[in-house]
Amino acid sequence: MAIAEPLVSAATATGPVAKNYLTALKEAISEEMGANPEMISMGEDIGLLGGAFGVTDGLLDKYGRERVIDMPISEGAIVGAAVGMALNGKTVMAEMQFIDFISCGFDQIVNMMATYHYRTAGEVNIPVVVRGPAGAYGGGALYHSQMNEAWFCNSPGLRVVCPSTPYDAKGLLKQCLRDGNPTIFFELKELYRKNEIAEILPEEDYTVPLGKAAIRQSGTDITLVSYGQNVYHCLAAAEELTKLGLSAEVIDIRSLVPLDEETIFKSLAKTNRIIVVNEAPMTCGFAGEIISRVTTKAFDLLDAPPVRITRLDTPVPWVKPLELFVLPSVEKIVKAALATVKY
Amino acid sequence: MEVRVSFAPLTELMSTLTTDQAPEMSMEANSEMLGTAHANGRNSETRKTISSEPRPSDLLSREDCLEMFRQLYLARYFDVRLIKEKKRGRLRGTLYSSHNQEAVLVGSLFGLKSSDWISPIHRDMPAFFLKDLRGKWGEAERSGMSIQEVCAQVWGKVGSPGRARDNWSHIGSKAKHIIHSTSMLAGTIPVAAGVVYADRSRGGDAVCLTFNGEGSxxxxxxxxxxxxxxxxKLPVVTIVENNQWAYGTPVSQGSPVTDIADRARGFGIPGYIADGQDVFDVYDKVANAVAHARAGNGPSIVECKTFRAYGHGDHDDDRANRYRDQEEILMGRLRDPIAVCRKLLVDRGFLTGDAATAYVAEGKSATDATNDDFPPEVVDFLNQGIEFAIASPLPDAAEAGQWVFKEAE
Known part of the structure; x- marks a missing residue:
């Protein structure tokens, strides 16, 4: 699977090599640490080990123990201390070793961090990015596979961001670290080292704005909206649909909060049909939120009932047939698209 | 690991205090206390036995001691007055009385530097204006909130530091180094750790005092x-106000250790115990903890043994009189911090003659106490705050939708 439209023009043959998603994240953190002496990175095993997946590899050597903190296994303290540092002038990257473990720091995130700006009437900004590897499809089972973004979308005051490409991973992470708001940043660990999506990144500093969706493929018959690794399922489904004579538009929303509704509505004005795909459970999930906004704000544009393809309302089981059974797939998207077009 | 400076549990302090300090307390009362709220089997040093070196409070000037005494009145009057205002229907929300626990606040805050941080909780409303108040009652610019700001918050007015977006004690000030409290008690301790971590990275020597109940x-x-x-080794001093009750649950049901300070052992840090009714003992123990922290030796816990005079909040006053034994309540209120302080000041010769008994606020409920029971400067100080609060407008309703996010500059 590959992005249909490369976001960056191909470099010359002698130019820089394509970089994967993990390298993009690593560069974002390291470059921001370099540019901002008041930035601190903290998390479990991020220093000596360089992070469970290597996102912070080399960071300790470069910036030292004061700024790259190997934290005790205490997600609450990680988030709480990050908030305190932010209260006293720091910018903080706080890693959750797996985004599944973020629940251990939940109170500090939703009650302490998310509300700080609001309850101080704007006196205090909390530039803290809590980031970590998320997502299923890798046999990680119940506690290493989650996409729990809906918890945080339901907690006012948090940015919720989920890049699908190396370019976005770097540009969005940099943007979040400069944004001044607390952010939950979902990385797809299955994309970390996926060579097929590696791409040339700009040499110069850049950011990707929040609240701007990316149209990954243009189309006219149906709109597929997604984020994270499900974007690639949508692109593969679009390819299948092309063979069947259907033109699908694929939108990668990139940030959930804030959400770029405009791009979705504009697409819908062309296609009049929409399927939202994400790998989180269905009930109260973000697919439902997008569909709710479509039906309340763009009802007249619909020629068919909107569809959501999500994980079943189950935990993520371990062995492959079980795991795939509960998750969105290319086949499920193609089947739903055909039904929607025929409606 | 540091040697604990003092382990004087209240019971043992009581037996010491009855001989020379405890005001008007009979031996019967003392022995009853041993069997009730402050029951404690530890045999350890008492306040008297650690006096080979001068205590920090021994070095306080007469002026400072009288200032602390006055601050006790101020904290008490704030509570008394707000209860009266609440009963008149002038205030919204729940009032968490600090009655009988004022010595914990005054004693722990008195020795701080302006650059230090604090993190008060719901029962500590006076802490917001007591911070950095020492000798600065008339100063508008100090590292503590003005009484106007605190009252505007209580009245839910726009003059509140948080523009009255969250209620009562849920305020703070980055500029004045006061961490904003929430309802999740102990939840500000990691924030305190982060604050001083950041301070230390810039070469600062700030200490942060966090206040907590024993329940948390x-x-x-x-x-x-x-x-x-x-x-x-972060300079975080965790004050535990052990007032024996976490809402409706006694400490025996919330903690397997009688002395909360013992929890310090698991972290390899000092755990101090202070007589929470004695402002000077609190001052001593916190001063030791702060000196330890400021010297780079790390955090500590200071448990202040005290007693919650009323209900958890004012909504709970009636029930608290039923789920707690009358005897326990009586014993717990017996050593009023104002009376304990008065006795010590008289003993040191700092208070003499009529001045010693000019204002008798101790032992009086909010209903019984009147303005005449408090020094006029205390009443005036609070009146200024209340007048400001009443005159301050309500926030504009549309503000409710503001400041969810920091907007792009």
Whole structure:
């Protein structure tokens, strides 16, 4: 699977090599640490080990123990201390070793961090990015596979961001670290080292704005909206649909909060049909939120009932047939698209 | 690991105090106390036995001691007056009385530097204006909130530091180094750790005092945060106001250790116990903890043994009189911090003659106490705040939708 439209023009043959998603994240953190002496990175095993997946590899050597903190296994303290540092002038990257473990720091995130700006009437900004590897499809089972973004979308005051490409991973992470708001940043660990999506990144500093969706493929018959690794399922489904004579538009929303509704509505004005795909459970999930906004704000544009393809309302089981059974797939998207077009 | 400076549990302090300090307390009362709220089997040093070196409070000037005494009145009057205002229907929300616990606030805050941080909780409303008040009652610019700001918050007015977006004690000030409190007790300890970590990285020597109830020491975040602070030797002093009751649950049902200070052992840090009714003992123990922290030796816990005079909040006053034994309540209120302080000041010759008994606020409920029971400067100070609060407008309703996010500059 590959992005249909490369976001960056191909470099010359002698130019820089394509970089994967993990390298993009690593560069974002390291470059921001370099540019901002008041930035601190903290998390479990991020220093000596360089992070469970290597996102912070080399960071300790470069910036030292004061700024790259190997934290005790205490997600609450990680988030709480990050908030305190932010209260006293720091910018903080706080890693959750797996985004599944973020629940251990939940109170500090939703009650302490998310509300700080609001309850101080704007006196205090909390530039803290809590980031970590998320997502299923890798046999990680119940506690290493989650996409729990809906918890945080339901907690006012948090940015919720989920890049699908190396370019976005770097540009969005940099943007979040400069944004001044607390952010939950979902990385797809299955994309970390996926060579097929590696791409040339700009040499110069850049950011990707929040609240701007990316149209990954243009189309006219149906709109597929997604984020994270499900974007690639949508692109593969679009390819299948092309063979069947259907033109699908694929939108990668990139940030959930804030959400770029405009791009979705504009697409819908062309296609009049929409399927939202994400790998989180269905009930109260973000697919439902997008569909709710479509039906309340763009009802007249619909020629068919909107569809959501999500994980079943189950935990993520371990062995492959079980795991795939509960998750969105290319086949499920193609089947739903055909039904929607025929409606 | 540091040697604990003092382990004087209240029971033992009582037996010491009855001989030379405790005001008007019979031996019967003392022995009853041994069997009730402050029951404690520890045999350890008492206040008297650690006096080979001067205590920090021994070095306080007469002026400072009288200032602390006045601050006790101020904290008490704030409580008394707000209860009266609430009963007149002038205030919204729940009032968490600090009655009988004022010595914990005054004693722990008195020795701080302006650059230090604090993190008060719901029962500590006076802490917001007591911070950095020492000798600065008339100063508008100090590292503590003005009484106007605090009252505007209580009245829910726009003059509140948080523009009255969250209620009562849920305020703070980055500029004045006061961490904003929430309802999740112990939840500000990691924030305190982060604040001083950042301060230390810039070469600062600020200490942060966090206030907590004994109930919140059962929270996971209490342990996570102190563990982190201990690993990094961060200057975080965790004050535990052990008032024996976490809402409707006695400490015996919330903690397996009689002395909360013992929890310090698991982190390899000092745990001090202070007589929470004695402003000078609190001052001494906190001064030791702060000196320890400021010297780079890391965090500590200071348990202040005290007693919650009323209900958890004013909504709970009636029930608290039923789920707690009358005898326990009587005993717990017996050593009023104002009376204990008065006795010590008389003993030191700092208070003499009529001045010693000019204002008798101790032992009086909010209903019984009147303005005449308090020094006029205390009444005036609070009146200024209340007048400001009443005159301050309500926030504009549309503000409710503001400041969810920091907007792009």
């Amino acid at each position: 020491t059962a929270q996971g975040i209490f342990h996570e945060a102190i563990n982190f602070a201990a690993v990094h």
